[in-house]
Amino acid sequence: MKAGPSQEDIRRHNLGTLLRFVHLRGPASRATLAESLGLNRSTIMALTADLTAAGLVREELPRGPGRRAGRPSLVVRPESTRVYVLAFEVGVDRVVVARVGLGGVVLDRREGVRARDADPGDLLGVLAAGARSLVRKAGSDAVCVGAAVGFPGVVRRSDGAIMFGPNLDVGDPRLGDALSRRLGLGIPVSVCNDANLGALAEHARGAGVGYDNLIYLHGDVGVGGGIIAHGRLLGGEEGYGGEVGHMIVNPGGRTCACGSRGCLEAEVGERTLLAHAGREEIAGRPGRDAVRDVVVSADAGDIDAREALHRVGTWLGLGVANLVNVFNPGLVVFGGTLRDIYLGAAAQVRSVLATGALAAPREKVKLRTAALGDDTTLVGAAEFAFADVLADPVQVLARLKAPEDTPV
Amino acid sequence: MKAGPSQEDIRRHNLGTLLRFVHLRGPASRATLAESLGLNRSTIMALTADLTAAGLVREELPRGPGRRAGRPSLVVRPESTRVYVLAFEVGVDRVVVARVGLGGVVLDRREGVRARDADPGDLLGVLAAGARSLVRKAGSDAVCVGAAVGFPGVVRRSDGAIMFGPNLDVGDPRLGDALSRRLGLGIPVSVCNDANLGALAEHARGAGVGYDNLIYLHGDVGVGGGIIAHGRLLGGEEGYGGEVGHMIVNPGGRTCACGSRGCLEAEVGERTLLAHAGREEIAGRPGRDAVRDVVVSADAGDIDAREALHRVGTWLGLGVANLVNVFNPGLVVFGGTLRDIYLGAAAQVRSVLATGALAAPREKVKLRTAALGDDTTLVGAAEFAFADVLADPVQVLARLKAPEDTPV
Structure with a gap:
């Protein structure tokens, strides 16, 4: 009180x-x-x-x-060109670094493909090099007011420690601290769950503008979630809230990377979709393109691809039904690879939702794909990085400028 | 903004x-x-x-x-004896009306057993008669500042309409409006989901004091839930939030009163426990006492009762694991008949939680029984009824007193 x-x-x-x-x-x-x-x-x-x-x-x-x-x-x-943040997206298959100006303008970006067998120790160097090249190109009067990394794993809010990230080894659980030291800009680097950031992004600038209660579901090998309740990101006691990918929807079902079985992630993830479609041994690149290929094939009449999307859509619909019953959201947004999967399986998702959720919370809920496309995590990281300066604008800027402006 | x-x-x-x-x-x-x-x-x-x-x-x-x-x-x-609210609990098997003073003191109460085949139309009369007898006994200077009913069903926040209540027919979905007219005290009567009120009660005065993130699970034939996130009851878009009893934990499992299958309510509810224990045809009174009998029998070594609690405990543990992953609560509280079921199946609930939830959110979560015992709904109804006067004390009281005190 x-x-x-x-x-x-x-x-x-x-x-x-x-x-x-x-x-x-x-x-x-x-x-x-x-x-x-x-x-x-x-x-x-x-x-x-x-x-x-x-x-x-x-x-x-x-x-x-x-x-x-x-x-x-x-x-x-x-002052979009003068006041900016550094936003990082660490995906399983790609790394993006962007300089985002106040107002949400992406001023500059570096993007690279990341091999799934890449050395974890390399990540820090890639992020730091990308950021440094962006900072060098900024004007001499530009001020970096924050930095945040979106990461596909379980992150502790108090210190940004990566507690669990089965689909991506980053070597150092204190990635944010290490990156902050490397950058030497005198600002901390926050690390956040990618789907939590996606929820923030869609709520601030995407499909969720105007909704106080929404659920964002993100696919990137695994499945993550971010929940906005009463206009605010649901973090829980330690910031782990929203791990809907590990909600068990099919007890005794497929083995999940977390050690449990039948998690939403195990039943609707990229690997499962490809396995159902008979494409485990897919040549070339797995990942988002492989998922899109399944959806395109299904559209073209491929029976295996259709069947795979139907199966995955069933579990996705069940997961959505559970979340609708528990949260009574106004909106559910599908992002990352789930954007494609939802587009390919929307009828099945809606059909299971119609039988699995109570009429009252189901009646008005909307299902939508992410309006920010592939940049939900990146935009969310930028919004998160701006949070401090938006909470206390003058104070934060004064603190950042103090080292050089104050005569000693 | x-x-x-x-x-x-x-x-x-x-x-x-x-x-x-x-x-x-x-x-x-x-x-x-x-x-x-x-x-x-x-x-x-x-x-x-x-x-x-x-x-x-x-x-x-x-x-x-x-x-x-x-x-x-x-x-x-x-001023506990002068300023009071009317709190109503409508359970499947009992009805309670209480006069609760500021400070949370139960000043007076009326309690009655309700037959499961009672005429729905009688309920309003029972509630009104109970309340009137309590009001008559209050001092002449006492002021009723609010009234709320806890009800085991899905209730719309905007107008208190009962949207779904499969376990209890009340005849009129606008129970609150009807009761307000009958009482003639010039105050509206709110209607709320019983488990939502239980969450408020345990958070304000029970096991959840000091927790900003908790889940309350309530058994009363069906299973309801109330979620406190960031210190606030999670309502969702229309107040239906927290319907965890209809989270599907066992797809294709037992038929639920909602029309779906394998809902948490269908797998851990009173009827299912009694069926597993071979007591469907139980003589005398079903309900809370019958559930307690199963737990007592299991303690005494009854194999069927133990097996029944083990089966129900498995699904309850799975439901709790899902909620722990999704919300990262500091505390899960079991109330109503789930209080007894949890006491009889705690080992199994904890065992399933240990394998079904991620280590990070599971590590610090506490499982507890409701500290307010059988009065979670009643205490929650009182807290809900006090909400207006606590939000704007002088204004509310002035409005209530105006009709008689203001010279015309």
């Missing part, structure tokens, strides 16, 4: 709210801000002045055809 | 916080309140004066041996 906030808390909250507004919704006039945030225009002016002084936003004349006669209303615009 | 609160919002929040503190933790000195709420003593004095004027608390000399020499510090005490 905590008492109400102080005046300083409120100012900080309002600064963060204004910055978050232009970060997520784009440039806005003072009038729009005043109306949307429920503050008067003099307060908006004062907040904008503080954020401008901190170099987080700028005010300028509106661009484009929206201009009208008379004195134009100034527009508050995030 | 909402801007920070106004001064009036903060005052209201602080009044509610102070009242909630003494409501949940009992009488407290101004010094304790100042320290616990992080407010200075003059603010505490002002808030206490407002709450005293509204008749919600009173200040008095501390009782008992704690008194020391010198000027004693006054203690702020909730």
Whole structure:
């Protein structure tokens, strides 16, 4: 039980709210801000002045055809090229590093294919080299305000330690600390579960905008999940929440990498789909392309591929039914390889959902594919990395600038 | 995105916080309140004066041996006998009505056995008659500030409509509205899922005090659930969240009252336990006593009873494992008939949990029986009924008193 906030808390909250507004919704006039945030225009002016002084936003004349006669209303615009974060996606088959500006603009990115038998020790070097090359290309007045890595495994929230990642060995469980030291930018590097980040991303900028309760399911060899409940990422006691891939849907079923049997991941994962389709020994590259090939073949009438999608769709539908009963979400979003699998098995998923979930929570739930396509993890990592500066904009920026700006 | 609160919002929040503190933790000195709420003593004095004027608390000399020499510090005490709510529990086998005072004191109660073949239309009359007799016995200066009914079924949050209640027919889906009209106290009567209320109760006053993430599982013929995530009851889009009894744990398993098969409720419910134990045709009363008899028999060495608890414990353990993976709770609480079933099958539940859940979320989770015993639903209904007055104490009380106190 905590008492109400102080005046300083409120100012900080309002600064963060204004910055978050232009970060997520784009440039806005003072009038729009005043109306949307429920503050008067003099307060908006004062907040904008503080954020401008901190170099987080700028005010300028509106661009484009929206201009009208008379004195134009100034527009508050995030300093997208100056204030940025580093977002990392570590997938089983690919690694992406991006420099993402305030406002969510991907300013620059490096992407590489990762071999499944790659030396785990190499990962850190790949991430650090990619980030350094991006930082070098940033302008001399640009400020990096955060960094986060999306990772397909179980990550402890308190310290970012990777507790379990059966599909990808990274060598060092303290990947974030090691990367932060290598980068030497004076900022911590957070590590988060990839599907948790996907949920944040789709909620902030994707299919889930406007939904307070949604479930994001992500396929990348394994199956992960991220749950937004009451507008907030469900973390549980230690940040492990959302491990829906290890919900047992078929007791005694296929063996899972976690040691259990019949987990959702074991029944609907990439390897299982390929096995059902008779493609275990697939030549060339497994992974997302192989999954897409199965869906394309099924569309073209391949019986084995259709049967494989039907089987996987049955378990996926059962998993979704359970989650609908437990959470009463407004939306379920399928991302990663599950995006393709859902597209190929939607009828079966919906059919099992219709019999497996109670009518009341099922009635209004929508099923959708990820609007951010293959970048759910990356966009989520950027949003996570921006969280601190959005919570306390001026303070965070002052702290970052202190080492060089303060005369000693 | 909402801007920070106004001064009036903060005052209201602080009044509610102070009242909630003494409501949940009992009488407290101004010094304790100042320290616990992080407010200075003059603010505490002002808030206490407002709450005293509204008749919600009173200040008095501390009782008992704690008194020391010198000027004693006054203690702020909730007006438990003056400010009360009506709490109703509608179970499959019993109906309870209680008058619960601010501070959570059960001032008076009426309890009746309900026959499973009772006329649904009778329920409203039973509830109304019980409540009226309690209200008549309250003092003439007593104020009823809320009322809530706990019900074993799926309830829509927006209007309290009962959407699904396979184990108990109440005749009218708008039970709350009908009861409010019958009582004529000028207050609405909320209807809530019983297990959701159990979660609130154990979180506020039971085994879950201090836990921000917990799962409450409730057995009463069917199986319900209530989930506290980040300190708040998980409701989902329309308040149907927490229907863990209809999570499918055994696809193709026993037929469930919901029409699906292999739901947790179908595999661990009262009827299934009795069937496994060869007691379908049990003479006398089914229900909680029959479940307890199975547990007692198993303890005494009855092979059938042991086997039945083992089978039910297996599915219960699987359900708990799934919930631990999905939510990463700090605590799982078993209430209603599941309290007895868990006590009789704890080893099996823990064994399945150990193999079915990931190590990271499993490591620290505690399994406990409900500390509030058979009164989880009733206590939860009282807490729910107090919610409005705790959110905005003075306003709510002023509104309630207006009809008689305001000269027209």
